[in-house]
Amino acid sequence: xxxxxIVIAFLGSATAIGLACSGSGIGVGIAGAAGIGVLTEExxxxxxxxxxxxxxxxxxxxxxxxxxxVLMKTGILGGSPIPITLDQGMQIFxxxxxxxxxxxFSGWYQGKTAAAAIGLAARNPEGIGKAIVMVxxxxxxxxxxxxxxxxxxxxxxx
Amino acid sequence: MAVCKVKKVNIFTHLELKDKIxxxxxxxxxxxxxxxxxxxxxxxLLDFNAxxxxxxxxxxxxxxxxxxxxxxxxxxxxxxxKSLVNPDxxxxxxxxxxxxxxxxxxNIYKKCKELDGDLKNLKxxxxxxxxxxxxxxxxxxxxxxxxxxxxxxxxxxxxxxxPSKDFISCLEExxxxxxxxxxxKISLDKKQCKIMxxxxxxxxxxxxxxxxxxxxxxxxxxxxxxxxxxxILEDIYKELKNIEEKREIILxxxxxxxxxxxxxxxxxxxxSILKNKRxxxxxxxxxxxxxxxxxxxxxKELNKLKNILFKKFKELEIVFSDPKESDDIPVALKNxxxxxxxxxxxxxxxIPKYKEFDPTPLFAPFYFIFFGMCLSDAxxxxxxxxxxxxxxxxxxxxxMAKKFFGLFFLGGISTFIMGAIMGSWMGxxxxxxxxxxxxxxTFLIDTISLLDPIKNPMPLLLISLSLGVIQIYTGFxxxxxxxxxxxxxxxxxMDQGSWLLLISGILLFVIASAIGSLEKYEIITKYIIxxxxxxxxxxxGRSNKNIILKAAGGVLSLxxxxxxxxDILSYSRLFALGLSTAVLAVVVNNFVMLFKxxxxxxxxxxxxxxxxxxxxxxxxxxxxxxxxxTRLQYVEYFTKFYEGGGTPFKPFKVITKYIxxxxx
Numbered sequence: 079x080x081x082x083x084i085v086i087a088f089l090g091s092a093t094a095i096g097l098a099c100s101g102s103g104i105g106v107g108i109a110g111a112a113g114i115g116v117l118t119e120e121x122x123x124x125x126x127x128x129x130x131x132x133x134x135x136x137x138x139x140x141x142x143x144x145x146x147x148v149l150m151k152t153g154i155l156g157g158s159p160i161p162i163t164l165d166q167g168m169q170i171f172x173x174x175x176x177x178x179x180x181x182x183f184s185g186w187y188q189g190k191t192a193a194a195a196i197g198l199a200a201r202n203p204e205g206i207g208k209a210i211v212m213v214x215x216x217x218x219x220x221x222x223x224x225x226x227x228x229x230x231x232x233x234x235x236x
Numbered sequence: 237m238a239v240c241k242v243k244k245v246n247i248f249t250h251l252e253l254k255d256k257i258x259x260x261x262x263x264x265x266x267x268x269x270x271x272x273x274x275x276x277x278x279x280x281l282l283d284f285n286a287x288x289x290x291x292x293x294x295x296x297x298x299x300x301x302x303x304x305x306x307x308x309x310x311x312x313x314x315x316x317x318k319s320l321v322n323p324d325x326x327x328x329x330x331x332x333x334x335x336x337x338x339x340x341x342x343n344i345y346k347k348c349k350e351l352d353g354d355l356k357n358l359k360x361x362x363x364x365x366x367x368x369x370x371x372x373x374x375x376x377x378x379x380x381x382x383x384x385x386x387x388x389x390x391x392x393x394x395x396x397x398x399p400s401k402d403f404i405s406c407l408e409e410x411x412x413x414x415x416x417x418x419x420x421k422i423s424l425d426k427k428q429c430k431i432m433x434x435x436x437x438x439x440x441x442x443x444x445x446x447x448x449x450x451x452x453x454x455x456x457x458x459x460x461x462x463x464x465x466x467x468i469l470e471d472i473y474k475e476l477k478n479i480e481e482k483r484e485i486i487l488x489x490x491x492x493x494x495x496x497x498x499x500x501x502x503x504x505x506x507x508s509i510l511k512n513k514r515x516x517x518x519x520x521x522x523x524x525x526x527x528x529x530x531x532x533x534x535x536k537e538l539n540k541l542k543n544i545l546f547k548k549f550k551e552l553e554i555v556f557s558d559p560k561e562s563d564d565i566p567v568a569l570k571n572x573x574x575x576x577x578x579x580x581x582x583x584x585x586x587i588p589k590y591k592e593f594d595p596t597p598l599f600a601p602f603y604f605i606f607f608g609m610c611l612s613d614a615x616x617x618x619x620x621x622x623x624x625x626x627x628x629x630x631x632x633x634x635x636m637a638k639k640f641f642g643l644f645f646l647g648g649i650s651t652f653i654m655g656a657i658m659g660s661w662m663g664x665x666x667x668x669x670x671x672x673x674x675x676x677x678t679f680l681i682d683t684i685s686l687l688d689p690i691k692n693p694m695p696l697l698l699i700s701l702s703l704g705v706i707q708i709y710t711g712f713x714x715x716x717x718x719x720x721x722x723x724x725x726x727x728x729x730m731d732q733g734s735w736l737l738l739i740s741g742i743l744l745f746v747i748a749s750a751i752g753s754l755e756k757y758e759i760i761t762k763y764i765i766x767x768x769x770x771x772x773x774x775x776x777g778r779s780n781k782n783i784i785l786k787a788a789g790g791v792l793s794l795x796x797x798x799x800x801x802x803d804i805l806s807y808s809r810l811f812a813l814g815l816s817t818a819v820l821a822v823v824v825n826n827f828v829m830l831f832k833x834x835x836x837x838x839x840x841x842x843x844x845x846x847x848x849x850x851x852x853x854x855x856x857x858x859x860x861x862x863x864x865x866t867r868l869q870y871v872e873y874f875t876k877f878y879e880g881g882g883t884p885f886k887p888f889k890v891i892t893k894y895i896x897x898x899x900x
Contacts, residue, residue, distance in 0.1 A: 139816075147823070
């Protein structure tokens with residue numbers, strides 16, 4: 079049965095996936111552009127560049143994770159949605175907000191950091207360990223937002 | 237702890253022995269020779285300049301060129317495996333030089349150069365012809381030999397294209413110039429009009445001026461030919477075909493050369509060994525008759541060096557001495573088998589200074605647990621451990637690669653343990669087992685598993701944060717002990733002791749107020765907090781001179797408290813990443829179940845989705861586990877006690893790129 083709550087839950091799932099994946103898309107794009115620049119000079123660094131380019135991709139996965147989690151818990155994925163009240167639907171929507179918004183911005187900015195790290199990989203491969211830590215600093219907030227979303231969602235009684 | 241003791245070594249010997257000794261040292265591979273050129277400019281020491289190394293310096297780039305050039309002719313990887321130098325074949329060091337001198341690399345180099353030159357010429361010619369072809373295609377209708385288009389002394393010929401819309405007006409303008417002009421329209425379509433204009437030479441400039449106004453595009457006459465455009469095109473076509481054939485022949489020759497000349501790899505490695513030797517010779521100081529080799533050696537290898545050198549040479553003297561504080565002493569790490577793979581993480585950050593201690597054994601247990609918690613799936617753990625073990629056995633890595641695969645092997649085992657504790661086996665796959673073997677599930681979930689983070693996440697979150705507290709405490713305590721060992725007892729108590737007091741007080745207070753039965757101790761914890769606050773404020777501003785600034789510095793340093801608590805909160809990522817692996821795995825299984833009910837192909841698709849989905853999750857989450865466990869060490873743990881920034885110990889030894897060499 080489709081209730082108003084289910085519709086809002088849809089919105090939540092879509093927000094989490096849509097925003098976080100957009101952020102990752104932008105981030106991976108920025109890092110990839112920098113990576114191609116390096117590869118024109120040094121094609122043998124492909125593995126390292128790909129590794130660094132993948133960093134901003136995690137936000138999208140976190141968003142996808144929360145989005146699917148919502149779809150599964152509400153039974154939408156199985157084809158038989160449980161009746162959810164409007165209040166519950168709103169709760170679900172709000173619990174999706176952190177991972178969506180933070181995913182968007184942290185994915186974007188992690189892309190910039192990853193691009194800089196790729197630039198460093200071209201000039202000074204030994205410093206790459208430290209550069210990776212810098213890139214991971216941005217990731218921290220995406221992980222926290224995932225944590226917040228999961229905890230918020232877990233607090234909803236369905 | 238596990239930073240190897242290093243000694244300085246000085247070897248004195250006769251000049252004549254120099255070559256041999258250096259060769260022995262290279263083979264022994266246990267000494268890092270110091271470049272003394274910049275340090276000592278003592279009178280009477282000659283710069284090394286004896287051997288004419290012209291040949292070997294030019295030979296190495298030549299061989300490298302051949303290898304690079306011929307690698308263009310590699311066959312598909314399948315064939316390559318058979319024809320390549322057998323990677324398992326081990327060459328004897330003594331035979332290298334004779335093998336090298338048997339081999340006429342100069343000839344190969346000449347041939348490669350020739351082929352390369354030919355290929356380049358063909359390419360240039362081809363490009364040139366293709367341009368001409370493109371140009372001439374447009375002028376096929378012109379039925380005049382191109383050499384005739386040059387005109388004579390009195391008659392000028394102009395051939396070109398102008399936009400069709402301007403054709404009439406252009407024509408009128410030109411006719412107005414004079415009578416001795418002949419305009420021939422070669423072709424006309426909607427856009428362009430091709431014209432040929434014959435005139436006496438006096439009019440030439442005038443006509444050109446008009447034509448330029450109408451944006452004429454002149455026909456570039458290919459003067460190397462003397463036929464009509466149509467015929468030239470045919471010639472070009474033939475020649476291009478010819479070029480293609482010639483190139484085929486060269487490619488075949490190249491491929492043949494590639495297959496036959498795998499000794500190039502041997503030559504390259506042999507020459508690199510020689511070059512290393514030559515380079516190191518420059519580091520050595522010498523007088524008219526004596527050379528002095530100065531270097532670093534690990535203490536445990538002293539005897540090895542003595543044995544090797546004294547067995548072969550008599551006229552030499554080896555002096556060992558303790559390194560001076562001011563020296564930049566190289567650092568080598570030595571750890572047991574369990575800890576060794578974690579050295580890769582230390583090396584990424586920067587290895588310790590010689591006087592520092594090796595942090596590897598101090599973070600290895602934490603790293604082991606963290607990696608498992610981030611991935612936390614028994615199935616993934618098994619796969620990763622098995623794959624890394626297989627890679628370690630099969631490829632026999634050395635150095636960094638070996639350590640990394642060892643790290644993943646241990647990480648896999650940890651993941652297996654953590655996954656079993658959390659009851660995650662490829663997500664919730666166990667739920668879908670057929671009825672008759674469901675006892676496996678009962679055993680694995682009900683007996684072994686202790687936590688179910690998906691149903692009740694709070695315990696795991698608390699465990700993660702507690703691990704954070706433990707690690708931060710450990711960091712403080714390590715620094716405290718390090719200070720005491722350095723006889724900085726006061727610093728230890730003031731910097732680490734005061735903070736430990738404050739943080740412990742706060743934590744105890746939280747525990748006491750959270751658990752009802754401990755309420756009566758709350759007041760004690762408050763006293764501890766006050767004591768901690770006081771000690772931090774008193775001690776942390778002590779570097780300032782002024783008493784007011786001292787107090788202000790102490791109060792300001794309380795801001796660090798926020799930093800320490802955010803450090804602890806940072807460990808919640810262990811929980812978040814672990815849960816995200818588990819949830820993604822469950823999502824994958826859900827998808828598998830969606831496909832299962834499609835008749836016939838359903839099972840195949842479901843199997844594919846299962847494999848690809850879990851593989852994807854394993855790789856992504858595995859990468860996350862590696863990165864985040866590493867980061868926790870670097871940012872949260874190391875900052876408490878570790879500096880790093882030492883120079884690694886790089887012994888002078890035989891280094892090969894392509895072949896394996898055995899030193900007897």
